[in-house]
Amino acid sequence: xNTEHRTQEYIRRLSLISDHEVGxxxxxxxxxxxxxxxxxxAAPRAKRPRMTRGLVAVFAGxxxxxxGGAAWAGLTGSGDGxxxxxxxxxxxSISVVKPITGDPxxxxxxxxxxxxxxDAPPLVAYDNGHGGTDVVTAGTLPDKGWTRLEPGVSQDPTxxxxxxxxxxxxxGLRSDCLPLAVARxxxxxxxxxxxxxxxxxxxxxxxxxxxxxxxxxxLDAVTRRVVLVPVEHGTTSVDPALASLARALREHLRDxxxxxxxxxxxxxEAAARAGVEPAALVVSEITDxxxxxxxxxxxxxxxxxxxxxxxx
Numbered sequence: 001x002n003t004e005h006r007t008q009e010y011i012r013r014l015s016l017i018s019d020h021e022v023g024x025x026x027x028x029x030x031x032x033x034x035x036x037x038x039x040x041x042a043a044p045r046a047k048r049p050r051m052t053r054g055l056v057a058v059f060a061g062x063x064x065x066x067x068g069g070a071a072w073a074g075l076t077g078s079g080d081g082x083x084x085x086x087x088x089x090x091x092x093s094i095s096v097v098k099p100i101t102g103d104p105x106x107x108x109x110x111x112x113x114x115x116x117x118x119d120a121p122p123l124v125a126y127d128n129g130h131g132g133t134d135v136v137t138a139g140t141l142p143d144k145g146w147t148r149l150e151p152g153v154s155q156d157p158t159x160x161x162x163x164x165x166x167x168x169x170x171x172g173l174r175s176d177c178l179p180l181a182v183a184r185x186x187x188x189x190x191x192x193x194x195x196x197x198x199x200x201x202x203x204x205x206x207x208x209x210x211x212x213x214x215x216x217x218x219l220d221a222v223t224r225r226v227v228l229v230p231v232e233h234g235t236t237s238v239d240p241a242l243a244s245l246a247r248a249l250r251e252h253l254r255d256x257x258x259x260x261x262x263x264x265x266x267x268x269e270a271a272a273r274a275g276v277e278p279a280a281l282v283v284s285e286i287t288d289x290x291x292x293x294x295x296x297x298x299x300x301x302x303x304x305x306x307x308x309x310x311x312x
Contacts (some may be wrong), residue, residue: 083155083163085125086134087111090118094134098163098299100284100307102154108135114282125149158194159221164307165190166217166226168297169238169246170253173217180230183215187226196224204229242304244274249296249306257293260285260310267296267306276304287312 087095087108095115100107104125112120122138126146133155134146142148166173166187173183184201191199204218204227214234218227238246248270258266264283271281280303287310294310 083160084132086128086132088134088136088140090116098167098301098305099155099160100305101286102157102160103152104133104135104149104155105151125153156221158196159219161309162190162194162196162226163219164297164299165194166219167299169236169242169300170250170296170298172297173215174236174300175246175250177212177214177234177236179213180215180228183217183228183230187217187228191226199224199226201226201228203227238300241275242298242300245271245276245304245306246298248274249298253294253296258310260287260294260308260312263294263296263308263310267308271304271306280304282306283308286310 083099085097085099085104085107087097089095089112095111097107097111100110105123108123108125109120112118112123123135124138124140125133125135126142126148128134128143129145129147133149134143136142169175173186178186180203187201191197191201202225212233213230214236216229216231216234218229219225220227245267249267252266252270253263264285267283268281272278282303282305284305284307286307289311291310294308296309297307299305299307
């Protein structure tokens with residue numbers, strides 16, 4: 001069976017069985033074929049990834065909008081590919097976004113503002129029963145199996161930071177095509193920095209580890225594992241302007257110790273110099289009173305999302 005056919009057959013089965021059954025029933029070749037097609041995406045899209053309710057149902061439990069390897073967790077039945085919010089926007093579509101603040105309502109309200117230019121109406125967050133969070137307008141009838149979350153419920157900030165650090169284009173696993181050994185060392189360093197001493201690092205498929213290897217990852221919060229997936233001929237390619245922004249942030253933050261506001265100003269100035277359009281840039285400031293200097297992560301998924309953590 002060729003790669004395209006195996007991929008189509010696997011996607012067809014996704015809508016018919018549970019996430020757990022996907023992990024049990026999908027043959028390794030089909031899973032690898034789908035993973036390689038997911039991670040082969042190179043240049044960023046012009047807009048945020050958005051899906052209709054039907055497509056979200058097919059991919060329930062899979063953080064498809066999380067670039068590259070983060071989508072792999074649900075496909076391998078590993079539980080959690082990194083936290084994600086399904087933000088139900090005014091036009092009926094759903095934008096799948098990674099958490100920033102840990103408050104899904106606040107994060108989706110900010111996304112609503114960015115996409116529509118208007119303030120969001122009252123929003124309500126639900127646990128969708130598939131390892132994700134959906135945020136809808138107040139008064140919307142929830143889907144079967146959803147459980148309403150109390151206002152202000154915070155997603156695990158340490159898991160959010162771990163996911164952002166590994167997905168980082170500045171100096172994370174997505175900054176270059178890293179062989180498995182280098183990716184493992186970098187991952188173990190992040191787990192230690194964040195105090196996640198009860199987490200482990202494992203490998204999903206260890207055969208691919210040559211000179212052209214790119215290592216992707218998934219997070220499994222249930223078993224507390226970071227799963228590394230080495231793939232031959234993978235890619236971390238990105239728009240040249242965004243690559244230039246990542247280099248500028250890497251060099252600046254390595255040689256400076258900016259407070260949060262100064263780092264945010266620099267990020268916007270560096271983006272303008274690199275030719276990144278304002279509509280393609282989001283800069284988020286997270287206050288961390290314990291941080292000696294501001295640190296940054298940059299995700300690319302239709303736009304550049306620069307996340308800054310530091311003291312004000």
